[in-house]
Amino acid sequence: MGTHLLTGAGSGIGAALADRLHARGDSLVLVARSVERAGVLAGRYPGASTLVVDLVAPGLVPDPLGPLPERLDSVIHCAGVVELAPVAELDLVSLSSQLNVNLVSPMVLTRQLVPAVRRARGLHLFVNSSAGLTASASWSAYAASKFGLRAFADSLRAEETEHGVRVSTVYPSRTATPMQEKVHQQEGRTYDASRWISVDTVADTILHVLDLPADATIPEVVVRPVVPRSV
Template identity: 70%
Template structure:
């Protein structure tokens, strides 16, 4: 398979970092988003061949016009970045609600709009790395789940809109994955974090790459990845 070009958010940590390394290791071209110049320098040290774009997903206005910084076709747009801040509705801070909806839903919508002409050119794919919280909302997860339910709706609508342009749209729903974000979640839940109980980031990456590398005659609209070990009660 010849080298392809991918635009990726969330390459600094967790699933996004593992995915960026796998794509780079196989010789694919990376275009990575970084929230600041300092973050871009850090990513450049790990991925010296990548193109770095500076934009803050927490401020979607910084994404306006970013498509003009990318030349040519894009084979895959990979939305991996996300934030989580748990809390019951009765104590949910407005700032926490707004940040999660902005980063997890609004920013992917704006970035998709900006890069869509490039993905259409290659008849490529757009992959949204969602969450099991995008399928079922639990107590304390209202803001995060709402943002992820919205992301699911965004993907479904986009899929219907772009089918005639040959753009494939897929959503991957990982359950709890052993990442720094999961460690933060456990801290917020007051639970002991044991990474061995959860899916490895590499396993989720395997799933994402299966979706990305699927031959042109088929698509996987939705796929869920769950750990084998049941959650302790």
């Protein structure tokens, strides 16, 4: 059993992963955006600890975060937001929220959590996106945040290897989540969850990376649906 800090445990990939970890008896520290949301998570995962941190406002992230375990076997960043728009129509609010939640807040949190992960010789894992590898029209802000997250993970990996700490990035393509349903609405497309990767499949991939023996690491893994996206 290990101790893991997760963001984004309220839905989608993060919820599927939290379900798996909690079911097998691991200890969880769950980041919630509000006191109300923290209460929901505490009820869903008895015994878990919660931290209230609004990832939209990284400048307000407390330093220190609060009472934390001395050792963290992993820090897993699953939280993310997306708002599609062509560059000519980007507004500052949606641009800032995507950069803050998807990039700046993971950087701010990671900075504080480095010592606890070092003590456990643990893992920093970033749930990125296929948009962190290739940018498409109307995805500029989201893709920029995910390209930045990839760079941050790469730099962190180079720094932490000497401490026995692993850093991995998982790049899921379209996954059947509430976020994906929202994306389809923004694209004006019909949402069919059966076409896309299951959240359980991505959670299985993350667990595989997390549970690797100490003699190996998976720096990056891409997960794609079998059926390609139709035009």
